[in-house]
Amino acid sequence: MFDILIIGGGIAAVSAALTARNRGKSVAVVSGSMESQSLYKAEKITNYPGVELDGKAFSELLQKQLEGCGAELIRGRALSVMNLGGSFGVAVGNDFYEARSVILALGITREALYPGEGEFLGRGVSYCATCDGMLYKGKKVALIGNSKEAYEDAAFLREICSEVLHFAEPMRFAISGGMKVDTLTAGGVDYKVDAVFIIKDSISVSKLAEGLERDKNGIAVDRSMATSIPGIFAAGDCTGKPYQLAKAAGEGNIAALSACEYIQKKGE
Numbered sequence: 001m002f003d004i005l006i007i008g009g010g011i012a013a014v015s016a017a018l019t020a021r022n023r024g025k026s027v028a029v030v031s032g033s034m035e036s037q038s039l040y041k042a043e044k045i046t047n048y049p050g051v052e053l054d055g056k057a058f059s060e061l062l063q064k065q066l067e068g069c070g071a072e073l074i075r076g077r078a079l080s081v082m083n084l085g086g087s088f089g090v091a092v093g094n095d096f097y098e099a100r101s102v103i104l105a106l107g108i109t110r111e112a113l114y115p116g117e118g119e120f121l122g123r124g125v126s127y128c129a130t131c132d133g134m135l136y137k138g139k140k141v142a143l144i145g146n147s148k149e150a151y152e153d154a155a156f157l158r159e160i161c162s163e164v165l166h167f168a169e170p171m172r173f174a175i176s177g178g179m180k181v182d183t184l185t186a187g188g189v190d191y192k193v194d195a196v197f198i199i200k201d202s203i204s205v206s207k208l209a210e211g212l213e214r215d216k217n218g219i220a221v222d223r224s225m226a227t228s229i230p231g232i233f234a235a236g237d238c239t240g241k242p243y244q245l246a247k248a249a250g251e252g253n254i255a256a257l258s259a260c261e262y263i264q265k266k267g268e
């Protein structure tokens, strides 16, 4: 069991991890690729105190700091955060991790689901080829996504499924069926499939942690970065504007301090 599990990998997550480690907490960070972080895409940073770097170089610096701070780094996408009553269970692919508290540092989150995505989740819609691919062995499936992970998952599915339709370009998608998925409509064309794998960098917050309140900005938080679920904190772009590095780093720091306080109070 970790004291604090951080979902993210960008500057908000790194800031939270460094602070939590400085406070002597055991920390795990679940993160996707460095390329998926906002900072990595920035041409040149000119408004972060003490730093004047291009985004890639800044990201690499943060990654180095993260690797050296003693946190356990877990590569992958967190699929769900479950409240276990006193601790939290976090599913990452087929693996499961437990922590006393969780910090969400997800970057800008995309709440909108494709029509049918929520309705058929677990009934033919999957966010994880490693977890669910074998359920569709010998069947025809579709995969939506253009990240490195999406291409890897499509290659894996091709080894076990009879046919894999990979949609890497953005277009209008809709998923339909009866008890289970039977059709993916992509760009106005219907494709008969048994499953649709949706491999996005982030997962809708409402699917990630059930019951987490949002406001018009993003995940609803108070000044201590506490969310509506005691023990879950949030930081960075996922809590809303301004989408700026200094704000994300500051919120990561506050979220970590608040998580430390939460753990201490629970232990008293």
Ligand SMILES: Cc1cc2nc3c(=O)[nH]c(=O)nc-3n(C[C@H](O)[C@H](O)[C@H](O)COP(=O)(O)OP(=O)(O)OC[C@H]3O[C@@H](n4cnc5c(N)ncnc54)[C@H](O)[C@@H]3O)c2cc1C
Residues within 6 Å of the ligand: 007, 008, 009, 010, 011, 012, 013, 030, 031, 032, 033, 034, 036, 037, 038, 039, 040, 041, 042, 043, 044, 045, 046, 047, 048, 076, 077, 078, 079, 105, 106, 107, 108, 201, 202, 203, 208, 235, 236, 237, 238, 242, 243, 244, 245, 246, 248
């Ligand atoms: C092109 C560009 C230029 C910019 N220029 C500037 C600038 O000059 N100055 C400035 O202050 N700000 C700038 N910004 C904004 C700044 O980069 C962001 O505000 C900041 O990086 C946000 O950090 P974050 O940690 O909140 O999110 P991110 O850096 O987006 O990191 C979030 C990470 O969480 C991961 N993640 C999400 N869901 C999951 C999950 N379920 N499981 C595992 N991982 C997950 C994502 O893949 C991503 O890697 C710029 C942004 C862009 C895109």
